[in-house]
Amino acid sequence: MFKSLPILCLTAAAYVCLAAGTTPQSQGDTLTVTKKTTKLRAQKKLFAPGVADLKEGDRVTLVSKDGAWLSVTWTSNGKNITGWLHESDATTKKDVRLSGQGVREKYSVSEAEAARKGFNPQVEKAYRDRNPSLDAAYQIVDRIQAQTVPEADVERFLREGRLLKEAGR
Amino acid sequence: MNAIARRVPLTLALFAAPLLILVACAGMLDALEGATDPDSAEGKLIRGTNRLRKSAQDLDPSEEHYIGRTVAAQIVAMPQYKLSTDQAVLDYVNRVGLGISMTNDGVRQTFAGYHFAVLDTDEVNALACPGGTIFISKGLLSKAASEDEVAAILAHEIAHVTLRHGLNQIKKSNLASAFQYLGSGALQAAGTNSEDLQKLATVFDDSVKDVVGAMITSGYSREAEEEADRSGREFLAGAGYDPQALSRVLAKMGEVGGEGGMFATHPAPKDRQATLSTKVAFTPDPQGEAARSTRFAAAMKP
Numbered sequence: 001m002f003k004s005l006p007i008l009c010l011t012a013a014a015y016v017c018l019a020a021g022t023t024p025q026s027q028g029d030t031l032t033v034t035k036k037t038t039k040l041r042a043q044k045k046l047f048a049p050g051v052a053d054l055k056e057g058d059r060v061t062l063v064s065k066d067g068a069w070l071s072v073t074w075t076s077n078g079k080n081i082t083g084w085l086h087e088s089d090a091t092t093k094k095d096v097r098l099s100g101q102g103v104r105e106k107y108s109v110s111e112a113e114a115a116r117k118g119f120n121p122q123v124e125k126a127y128r129d130r131n132p133s134l135d136a137a138y139q140i141v142d143r144i145q146a147q148t149v150p151e152a153d154v155e156r157f158l159r160e161g162r163l164l165k166e167a168g169r
Numbered sequence: 170m171n172a173i174a175r176r177v178p179l180t181l182a183l184f185a186a187p188l189l190i191l192v193a194c195a196g197m198l199d200a201l202e203g204a205t206d207p208d209s210a211e212g213k214l215i216r217g218t219n220r221l222r223k224s225a226q227d228l229d230p231s232e233e234h235y236i237g238r239t240v241a242a243q244i245v246a247m248p249q250y251k252l253s254t255d256q257a258v259l260d261y262v263n264r265v266g267l268g269i270s271m272t273n274d275g276v277r278q279t280f281a282g283y284h285f286a287v288l289d290t291d292e293v294n295a296l297a298c299p300g301g302t303i304f305i306s307k308g309l310l311s312k313a314a315s316e317d318e319v320a321a322i323l324a325h326e327i328a329h330v331t332l333r334h335g336l337n338q339i340k341k342s343n344l345a346s347a348f349q350y351l352g353s354g355a356l357q358a359a360g361t362n363s364e365d366l367q368k369l370a371t372v373f374d375d376s377v378k379d380v381v382g383a384m385i386t387s388g389y390s391r392e393a394e395e396e397a398d399r400s401g402r403e404f405l406a407g408a409g410y411d412p413q414a415l416s417r418v419l420a421k422m423g424e425v426g427g428e429g430g431m432f433a434t435h436p437a438p439k440d441r442q443a444t445l446s447t448k449v450a451f452t453p454d455p456q457g458e459a460a461r462s463t464r465f466a467a468a469m470k471p
């Protein structure tokens with residue numbers, strides 16, 4: 001039996017919302033950082049110097065969009081820092097599921113809840129408890145994923161191969 | 170027929186039509202799901218529709234990362250896929266791969282970034298796990314005659330990650346099961362051994378199996394491989410490498426031939442070459458080629 005007029009209205013509102021376009025990235029939109037760690041950069045390219053270090057769960061405000069790059073403002077200790085973020089580092093999705101890894105202590109209750117709702121370390125642990133024979137393999141994966149090459153090294157490698165110049169960066 | 174009974178089909182239509190059309194209106198439909206009684210007719214309809222509209226694209230970056238970690242663990246647990254301990258090759262491959270991922274705006278930046286590892290096997294293969302852990306075999310590296318050709322192979326794999334080809338292998342039924350729990354209020358309060366967490370671990374297991382099965386046994390679709398070849402070539406050019414390098418590697422693989430690995434899971438090299446038949450403008454830089462050739466030889470020396 002369907003008796004819920006408010007739900008009907010919400011459904012209709014959703015329809016209207018779709019017709020109007022529901023995924024705008026307009027000035028003032030709030031985005032959530034979805035990368036474990038990333039940099040807010042001075043220019044819209046990955047080798048540009050960082051103006052702030054961001055972590056999963058940080059909230060930023062969209063200023064403008066240019067191709068794959070978002071100009072955003074991040075507020076830290078009352079100070080507004082504006083820089084560029086690659087579009088795949090953040091989302092406007094309100095109910096994004098986070099891993100909870102590397103997030104800041106100021107993480108709010110709602111964000112902590114989000115961290116418990118996805119395929120996350122908790123689920124991996126439950127899976128690993130069932131498959132102890134994979135422990136050695138996970139340790140290998142940990143080592144692979146712990147490899148870091150400083151950005152400066154990658155940039156130098158590209159320049160020495162006369163590649164960065166070719167890419168016009 | 171009483172008045173309420175007459176209203177039911179009309180109300181159903183009012184619900185069903187917008188819900189089926191509104192596949193892209195994710196936020197609103199998720200909000201509706203949360204706002205309805207799960208046991209009510211409205212709640213069941215909204216929940217059912219939400220399950221159907223979900224796809225691999227709805228998995229969030231950290232979820233992709235955790236699926237990819239377990240896919241990678243499954244691969245390195247296979248007896249034929251031991252990791253190479255040759256640090257010089259590993260460092261070299263990581264710099265080439267990261268160079269591509271960091272110079273192309275079109276490359277999707279993943280939760281924990283890209284990592285490259287070398288498999289100590291003569292099998293000709295490369296495997297891209299969701300989230301950006303990429304394996305390349307010594308057998309495939311031995312087919313590359315230059316840094317540009319190593320870059321071509323890695324660019325193809327980075328394209329698979331960017332385009333979510335691995336995640337797209339998760340069967341619809343497993344995705345539907347996953348989204349019964351992902352984001353659910355029930356899991357929110359779950360303890361380590363809760364029933365919901367255990368169910369989610371089962372769905373996680375099934376999803377990983379789908380991805381590993383496609384990567385190791387059945388392969389991706391021809392369309393997915395063609396898409397990765399085309400995007401890979403763009404990424405090559407974006408980083409400054411010779412975009413024809415991918416065609417050259419494919420030509421070599423076609424000439425030499427082989428069994429298993431890539432030969433079993435990918436379309437024939439000559440068919441892939443045909444997809445790349447249009448030339449992309451490229452100005453050779455002899456000085457750059459010489460610099461790359463020197464370091465390629467140094468990294469690959471036996």
